Amino acid sequence: xxxxxxxxxxxxxxxxxxxxxxxxxxxxxxxxxxxxxxxxxxxxxxxxxxxxxxxxxxxxxxxxxxxxxxxxxxxxxxxxxxxxxxxxxxxxxxxxx
Amino acid sequence: xxxxxxxxxxxxxxxxxxxxxxxxxxxxxxxxxxxxxxxxxxxxxxxxxxxxxxxxxxxxxxxxxxxxxxxxxxxxxxxxxxxxxxxxxxxxxxxxxxxxxxxxxxxxxxxxxxxxxxxxxxxxxxxxxxxxxxxxxxxxxxxxxxxxxxxxxxxxxxxxxxxxxxxxxxxxxxxxxxxxxxxxxxxxxxxxxxxxxxxxxxxxxxxxxxxxxxxxxxxxxxxxxxxxxxxxxxxxxxxxxxxxxxxxxxxxxxxxxxxxxxxxxxxxxxxxxxxxxxxxxxxxxxxxxxxxxxxxxxxxxxxxxxxxxxxxxxxxxxxxxxxxxxxxxxxxxxxxxxxxxxxxxxxxxxxxxxxxxxxxxxxxxxxxxxxxxxxxxxxxxxxxxxxxxxxxxxxxxxxxxxxxxxxxxxxxxxxxxxxxxxxxxxxxxxxxxxxxxxxxxxxxxxxxxxxxxxxxxxxxxxxxxxxxxxxxxxxx
Numbered sequence: 001x002x003x004x005x006x007x008x009x010x011x012x013x014x015x016x017x018x019x020x021x022x023x024x025x026x027x028x029x030x031x032x033x034x035x036x037x038x039x040x041x042x043x044x045x046x047x048x049x050x051x052x053x054x055x056x057x058x059x060x061x062x063x064x065x066x067x068x069x070x071x072x073x074x075x076x077x078x079x080x081x082x083x084x085x086x087x088x089x090x091x092x093x094x095x096x097x
Numbered sequence: 098x099x100x101x102x103x104x105x106x107x108x109x110x111x112x113x114x115x116x117x118x119x120x121x122x123x124x125x126x127x128x129x130x131x132x133x134x135x136x137x138x139x140x141x142x143x144x145x146x147x148x149x150x151x152x153x154x155x156x157x158x159x160x161x162x163x164x165x166x167x168x169x170x171x172x173x174x175x176x177x178x179x180x181x182x183x184x185x186x187x188x189x190x191x192x193x194x195x196x197x198x199x200x201x202x203x204x205x206x207x208x209x210x211x212x213x214x215x216x217x218x219x220x221x222x223x224x225x226x227x228x229x230x231x232x233x234x235x236x237x238x239x240x241x242x243x244x245x246x247x248x249x250x251x252x253x254x255x256x257x258x259x260x261x262x263x264x265x266x267x268x269x270x271x272x273x274x275x276x277x278x279x280x281x282x283x284x285x286x287x288x289x290x291x292x293x294x295x296x297x298x299x300x301x302x303x304x305x306x307x308x309x310x311x312x313x314x315x316x317x318x319x320x321x322x323x324x325x326x327x328x329x330x331x332x333x334x335x336x337x338x339x340x341x342x343x344x345x346x347x348x349x350x351x352x353x354x355x356x357x358x359x360x361x362x363x364x365x366x367x368x369x370x371x372x373x374x375x376x377x378x379x380x381x382x383x384x385x386x387x388x389x390x391x392x393x394x395x396x397x398x399x400x401x402x403x404x405x406x407x408x409x410x411x412x413x414x415x416x417x418x419x420x421x422x423x424x425x426x427x428x429x430x431x432x433x434x435x436x437x438x439x440x441x442x443x444x445x446x447x448x449x450x451x452x453x454x455x456x457x458x459x460x461x462x463x464x465x466x467x468x469x470x471x472x473x474x475x476x477x478x479x480x481x482x483x484x485x486x487x488x489x490x491x492x493x494x495x496x497x498x499x500x501x502x503x504x505x506x507x508x509x510x511x512x513x514x515x516x517x518x519x520x521x522x523x524x525x526x527x528x529x530x531x532x533x534x535x536x537x538x539x540x541x542x543x544x545x546x547x548x549x550x551x552x553x554x555x556x557x558x559x560x561x562x563x564x565x566x567x568x569x570x571x572x573x
Contacts, residue, residue, distance in 0.1 A: 046251075046252070046253050048315075049253070049311065049314040050253035053305070053313065055248070057338075057342060058247050058248070061341045061342070062247070062329070064341075065333075065337045066334075
C-alpha cells in the first residue's frame, strides 16, 4: 500500500497559475463534507487539480443521484408504479447515506 | 526477483509484478502479495468475456518449462500473455489510433465498474494494436473497487496521456509523438494551458479539461485534507458518480474521434489528383505488385512510405501489414479505413530516415523501430520512396539498400523514380547534380549485391519496378 500523493510534480513544470485561496478553501471544504477515510492503493499520482475537480463533479452528480431516486419514489407514489421500466436504480427504495 | 536485465524491453513500475519477454513468450511475474488476487481476477466472468472478445490480452499460468531459470526460485507466480505479433508504441500512433485506444480503455473501465472492478492506471502504454484493433495488455491494472470509491485515481493519468495529447493535436496540430515521448506521463495540463493561451477559456470542454486543472494544479490542500482517498458511505451512489464521470469522458473522446475521422490531409487527395500516373501505368503497377504477392505469399509485409495506403490495402489481401509514413494525417486516414474494413494493417507514424529510437529506463523500455523490424518481413514495399530518402533526407543509396536488406528476409518490391520524373524535380528543386549517384545503374548494382533481381518492369512514365529476392538467410 502506497501513501497517497497530492502534489503533481511528475513533469518538468511550467509556472502554475496564481493561487486562489478562496477556490482552494471551497474545494477543501467540499472534500471534508464528502470525505470518509480509508487507505488508497494507487501507485500513480492522482494530481491535485484532477482530484479537486472530481470532488466538485461528485458533489453535483451525487446530488443528482438522490434527486433521481426521490423523483422515482414520488412517481411511484403518484402513479403506483416502480419508476421507468428498465431503470434498475429506480426499482429499489432510496437508502440513507 | 530483481530488475529486468539491461537492454530488454520490460515493465517494472507496477508494484504487483514485472513483465519480460523470454524467447518468444511474454511472461509476467506476479509478486506474492498480489498472487491470490490475480488468480481470482483471471477467473472472473467479466475478465474472461473481455479476453474472449479480444479487447483484453489472453493470459494463463505459464507452463513450468517456459519459466526462465532466474524466475524459478523467485517468490510469486509466473503468468504468460498472448504475444501481440508486432509491438508499436503510442508515439508511433496517429491521433485517431490514440482516440480509439482511449475509447477502449474507458469502455473497459465502464464494463469492469459494473462488475465491481476498476482500472488502477490508464495510459496508452497499456494498449497494443493487433492489426488495426487495440488490445488492453496490462491485466494487473484491473483491481477490485473498494466500497464507496467514487474518484478515479487514474483520471489525471488518463487525461495527460490520452485526452490532452488529442486536444493538443486537434487544436494546435501538436504531433502525438511530441506529447507522448513518455506515454506514462504524457502532457501536463499546465503545459497545454500555456500552448493554448486564452483559447483554453473559450470552450467549455477546454475549460474543464485544461484550464481548471491547470489553475488548480499548484493548489496545496491544508495538512490532513485529501491525504487519503475520500469514500462515500453509500456505495451505490459512489458507483453512480463514477459511471457518470467515465461516461462523460467516453462522450468527449467519441466527439474527438468523429472530428478526426472528418479531417483530411493533403495526402488524402493524392489518389484523385495524381497527374504523374496514367491509368495504364497504374494498372501495370498494381498488377506487378499483386503478382509479386500471389507468387511469394508473404506472411508479413512492411510498406515503407505507405502514403494513402493504396498498396498496403492490396498487400493486406495476402499478408499482415505494417505500413509506415511520416505524415500523421495520411497514417490516420489509412488506419480509419483499415479499422472500418477490419484489414490486418497497422499503420504507424514512422519516418524511415529517422525511425523511433529506444527509450525509457536504460533505453530499454521501448525498443527501437529497427530492432523490432530486423529480419522480420517477408516482403518490403519501397514504392516511390527511395528518391524521398535520397533527396529529402540525404541518405546515400547504398545505405538505403543496406537497411532494407536488414529488415527483409524475403522479397523487396521497389519502384525507382528517375531524375527526369516531375515528382523528383519537385523535391530536388534544381539540385539534381548533388545526386549523381542516383541512377538506374547504381540502384540495380546495389540491389544486386544484396538481392537477386527477379523481375523488372518499366512504366511509360519512366519509372521502373523491381521484384528482388534476398540473397542468403537474411538474418543479420
